Amino acid sequence: MAFQRPDIYRPPSEHDCYFLPLTRGCSNNSCTFCGACGSKLQIRDADDVKKEIDAVSLYLKAGVRIPNIPPIAYMIANEWNGKKVFLQDGDALVYPFPKLKDVLEHLNEKLPQVERVSCYATPQDILRRSPEELRELKDLKLSIFYTGLESGDDDVLSAVAKGVDSRQMVEAGRKAIDAGITLSLTVLLGLGGVEGSKEHVLETARVLSEIDPQFAGALTLTLIEGTPLYKQWKQGTFHPISPFQSLEELRLMIEHSNFTNCFFSSMHASNYLSVRGRLPQDKAKMLKQLDQVLAKKDPSSLRPEFLRGL
Numbered sequence: 001m002a003f004q005r006p007d008i009y010r011p012p013s014e015h016d017c018y019f020l021p022l023t024r025g026c027s028n029n030s031c032t033f034c035g036a037c038g039s040k041l042q043i044r045d046a047d048d049v050k051k052e053i054d055a056v057s058l059y060l061k062a063g064v065r066i067p068n069i070p071p072i073a074y075m076i077a078n079e080w081n082g083k084k085v086f087l088q089d090g091d092a093l094v095y096p097f098p099k100l101k102d103v104l105e106h107l108n109e110k111l112p113q114v115e116r117v118s119c120y121a122t123p124q125d126i127l128r129r130s131p132e133e134l135r136e137l138k139d140l141k142l143s144i145f146y147t148g149l150e151s152g153d154d155d156v157l158s159a160v161a162k163g164v165d166s167r168q169m170v171e172a173g174r175k176a177i178d179a180g181i182t183l184s185l186t187v188l189l190g191l192g193g194v195e196g197s198k199e200h201v202l203e204t205a206r207v208l209s210e211i212d213p214q215f216a217g218a219l220t221l222t223l224i225e226g227t228p229l230y231k232q233w234k235q236g237t238f239h240p241i242s243p244f245q246s247l248e249e250l251r252l253m254i255e256h257s258n259f260t261n262c263f264f265s266s267m268h269a270s271n272y273l274s275v276r277g278r279l280p281q282d283k284a285k286m287l288k289q290l291d292q293v294l295a296k297k298d299p300s301s302l303r304p305e306f307l308r309g310l
């Protein structure tokens with residue numbers, strides 16, 4: 001089956017990248033809350049990836065378009081400042097290591113102005129790579145991994161079929177950081193449901209603290225039609241928390257996290273309130289902001305449901 005270019009799904013901070021697909025979908029397609037659950041992973045041919053790099057390089061240098069290159073490549077190149085590249089898709093680090101190295105070497109040769117490359121990486125992907133391989137990738141400018149921690153609670157991780165436990169999460173996170181790669185972790189408010197809320201938050205704070213990433217972002221669970229978790233909700237076996245309970249979870253998570261120097265935010269469009277700051281120094285300020293909203297519980301202080309995004 002011919003490789004199908006994936007839609008652009010990216011972390012908010014990577015809006016100004018060139019989006020280069022290596023894969024489509026996610027190898028760990030089991031997470032019960034995720035729209036990629038059940039999807040099939042597609043691996044793009046490395047020669048095809050290199051042809052696209054050649055085409056972008058030539059287009060930027062001489063304005064020449066090569067036939068058989070998808071028009072979207074030129075559309076992205078037109079908007080691009082040349083500095084950052086994001087490797088698509090859901091876990092591009094699954095791309096076979098020799099091919100990944102080959103593609104990155106080619107990228108560095110043809111587009112030397114690129115300052116850094118980033119991708120989504122599952123904990124499984126990171127654990128599969130040796131420390132030396134991770135350092136080689138870092139030297140080839142693949143220097144930021146975006147990884148979904150989701151929860152630090154083993155019961156929640158198991159219930160949502162994340163495929164790793166909290167110990168493996170910590171091992172993967174530390175391994176990336178020790179290789180010099182910047183780590184940005186996301187956690188999902190509400191993933192433990194009503195019954196598992198407190199344990200989910202406290203264990204997530206514990207695991208976040210043990211990994212001690214440079215960036216951590218809280219997202220709020222959105223139940224996506226067609227996913228196993230959506231079905232559990234409809235069957236009455238999963239009980240979602242309310243919007244204000246998600247802010248209580250956020251507050252408790254910030255309170256119980258101990259970071260060395262982490263930019264923590266809830267700026268993602270799925271959240272009901274944006275809070276951000278550098279931890280630990282901004283902890284009191286962030287808790288105060290949440291306390292003020294939680295004291296009034298005024299629905300108009302929350303992002304309306306129709307403006308929430310995935």
Ligand code: SF4
Pocket residue numbers: 026027028029030031034035036037090091122148
């Ligand atoms: S690893 Fe990430 S992209 Fe893959 S199914 Fe789980 S949540 Fe979705």
